[in-house]
Amino acid sequence: MINRFRQNVRAFKVGTWLGWQIESNWTNPVLYVLFVVSRPLASALILALMYKVIAHSGGSDDLFAYIFVGASVYALVGQLMEGMSWAVLEDRERMGMLKYISLAPSSLYAYLLGRGVAKVLGSLIAVPIILALGAVFFDLPVSWQSINLPMLTVALLLGIVMISFAGLILAGITMMVARHGGFLGMAVAGALFIFTGAIFPITVLPGWMQTIARGLPLTYWLEAMRRALLDGARGPGFESLGDGRLLLILAGLTLITALISLPLEAWAEHRAKEKGLLDMNTAY
Amino acid sequence: MRDVPRWKIFLRAMLGRGYPRLIGMQREKSWLFFDILLPFMATSAYVLVYEALGAPEAFKGFVLLGGAMTAFWTNVLWSMAMQLYWDKEVGNLQLYMITPAPLMAVLAGMALGGMAATALRAAGILVAGSLLFDIRYHVANLPALIAIFLISLIALYGLGMLLASIFLVYGRGAWQITATLQEGVYFISGFYFPVRSLGFWVAAAASIIPLTLGLDAMRQLLYPDMLPLRFLSLRAEGAILSALAVVFLSAAYAALRGMERKSRSDGRLTERGN
Numbered sequence: 001m002i003n004r005f006r007q008n009v010r011a012f013k014v015g016t017w018l019g020w021q022i023e024s025n026w027t028n029p030v031l032y033v034l035f036v037v038s039r040p041l042a043s044a045l046i047l048a049l050m051y052k053v054i055a056h057s058g059g060s061d062d063l064f065a066y067i068f069v070g071a072s073v074y075a076l077v078g079q080l081m082e083g084m085s086w087a088v089l090e091d092r093e094r095m096g097m098l099k100y101i102s103l104a105p106s107s108l109y110a111y112l113l114g115r116g117v118a119k120v121l122g123s124l125i126a127v128p129i130i131l132a133l134g135a136v137f138f139d140l141p142v143s144w145q146s147i148n149l150p151m152l153t154v155a156l157l158l159g160i161v162m163i164s165f166a167g168l169i170l171a172g173i174t175m176m177v178a179r180h181g182g183f184l185g186m187a188v189a190g191a192l193f194i195f196t197g198a199i200f201p202i203t204v205l206p207g208w209m210q211t212i213a214r215g216l217p218l219t220y221w222l223e224a225m226r227r228a229l230l231d232g233a234r235g236p237g238f239e240s241l242g243d244g245r246l247l248l249i250l251a252g253l254t255l256i257t258a259l260i261s262l263p264l265e266a267w268a269e270h271r272a273k274e275k276g277l278l279d280m281n282t283a284y
Numbered sequence: 285m286r287d288v289p290r291w292k293i294f295l296r297a298m299l300g301r302g303y304p305r306l307i308g309m310q311r312e313k314s315w316l317f318f319d320i321l322l323p324f325m326a327t328s329a330y331v332l333v334y335e336a337l338g339a340p341e342a343f344k345g346f347v348l349l350g351g352a353m354t355a356f357w358t359n360v361l362w363s364m365a366m367q368l369y370w371d372k373e374v375g376n377l378q379l380y381m382i383t384p385a386p387l388m389a390v391l392a393g394m395a396l397g398g399m400a401a402t403a404l405r406a407a408g409i410l411v412a413g414s415l416l417f418d419i420r421y422h423v424a425n426l427p428a429l430i431a432i433f434l435i436s437l438i439a440l441y442g443l444g445m446l447l448a449s450i451f452l453v454y455g456r457g458a459w460q461i462t463a464t465l466q467e468g469v470y471f472i473s474g475f476y477f478p479v480r481s482l483g484f485w486v487a488a489a490a491s492i493i494p495l496t497l498g499l500d501a502m503r504q505l506l507y508p509d510m511l512p513l514r515f516l517s518l519r520a521e522g523a524i525l526s527a528l529a530v531v532f533l534s535a536a537y538a539a540l541r542g543m544e545r546k547s548r549s550d551g552r553l554t555e556r557g558n
Contacts, residue, residue, distance in 0.1 A: 042467035049477045054337040183318040190325035200336040
């Protein structure tokens with residue numbers, strides 16, 4: 001049992017190290033930081049400008065903070081969701097290594113988890129920089145005083161764990177499908193961008209979409225992150241939900257995601273071996 | 285044996301490279317679905333932001349037009365600028381090089397095929413968004429709208445050809461540069477808001493990307509009542525776009541020759557995985 005745990009930790013570490021090398025070793029550290037910041041920063045700036053254009057017609061500063069923080073932290077979701085399914089495609093088809101990793105005694109699951117975490121490291125550099133730029137240039141009300149550090153730590157950890165498990169579900173599906181694996185992460189991240197109200201309050205959505213939004217763990221994670229960063233400001237649609245209950249719901253939904261992810265990935269790996277999919281070439 | 289005229293080789297190579305672009309992209313219908321769905325979802329999110337902000341209806345049209353034009357920008361970046369890099373990776377580039385077909389014809393074929401195939405995706409985004417969000421347009425001058433659209437595309441794909449020749453000498457960094465350019469240009473060119481709001485000098489600098497002025501001009505023609513939000517006059521934007529088209533196509537021709545020579549002398553034409 002301990003041996004197995006050690007093997008998993010080793011596979012995770014190797015996955016993280018390899019993922020980090022792939023992500024960052026094409027350039028020098030300064031250029032890499034500029035690269036990881038530029039994409040989410042552009043998204044946040046688009047929203048800031050959209051807000052500024054309309055601001056004179058009555059948009060509130062609370063809404064601006066809601067939009068800007070949501071866009072900034074959602075970078076983590078996109079990276080993890082897309083990163084893991086891309087890791088399967090790259091390792092299987094571009095590098096041709098997935099079959100060898102699968103042959104090794106260590107866990108493929110832990111390895112993929114490591115690849116995903118490597119993707120997040122870049123975003124963890126980017127998000128604070130973008131929030132700081134927002135505070136300096138757009139009067140975003142984020143400061144050391146406004147941040148609830150314990151809540152931020154809990155929400156961030158729960159979020160990374162939850163998104164990682166969700167990413168592994170996608171990685172498992174990518175392993176089994178012959179077509180559209182390359183689109184899967186982007187499509188799911190894109191759909192969740194709308195359904196979780198990442199850049200607008202979910203109250204804008206039609207009723208049936210709001211129902212779906214309230215069943216998604218990411219909706220609660222985004223709300224928790226906003227509260228942790230914006231001095232406890234409660235988002236539209238969540239005014240009556242206390243912080244404790246919010247984190248409890250997030251923890252519960254993270255557990256459910258894990259309970260779906262673990263057996264599904266194991267089954268996907270088994271099925272991929274059974275059907276000879278580990279060295280499939282789909283030309284994604 | 286009679287020599288085939290150069291113009292005939294050019295034309296054949298162009299049509300030959302354009303054909304798979306057009307047919308291949310339509311053959312896999314499910315790709316078409318995803319190519320429309322992914323930008324459509326992002327565009328919808330931005331429309332909902334304007335709704336949450338209580339913006340005038342015209343802004344939803346602004347966003348949708350910008351969202352539709354993202355299809356062309358991503359096509360230019362990933363399927364034009366990056367194409368010679370991809371071709372190098374899979375070993376096609378050296379095959380192009382040993383044929384008598386000029387690389388410029390290959391790029392022109394990719395541009396024409398890509399333009400036509402992407403137009404279908406852009407139309408899909410525009411139609412779906414207009415129906416879903418009940419967006420109306422007030423076309424003031426249809427011939428001018430078509431002319432601006434076509435000039436913008438010629439200039440844009442000229443830029444794509446120029447980038448393709450530059451990326452020929454890049455290694456893996458080309459991927460990252462392309463990824464950075466994608467989102468960055470969405471912002472700097474005002475895909476989702478009037479570019480004028482960036483300020484005159486920033487908007488002027490952003491005009492190097494043809495879609496900046498193309499979008500602004502098309503918005504003027506589709507929403508005449510939003511004219512106070514325009515960056516430059518329609519006539520000025522049309523003239524600058526025409527100039528950009530000529531400059532980018534000429535620069536692409538010169539750059540392609542230079543980069544090809546450099547890649548050959550540095551031995552990078554057959555290099556893979558770097």
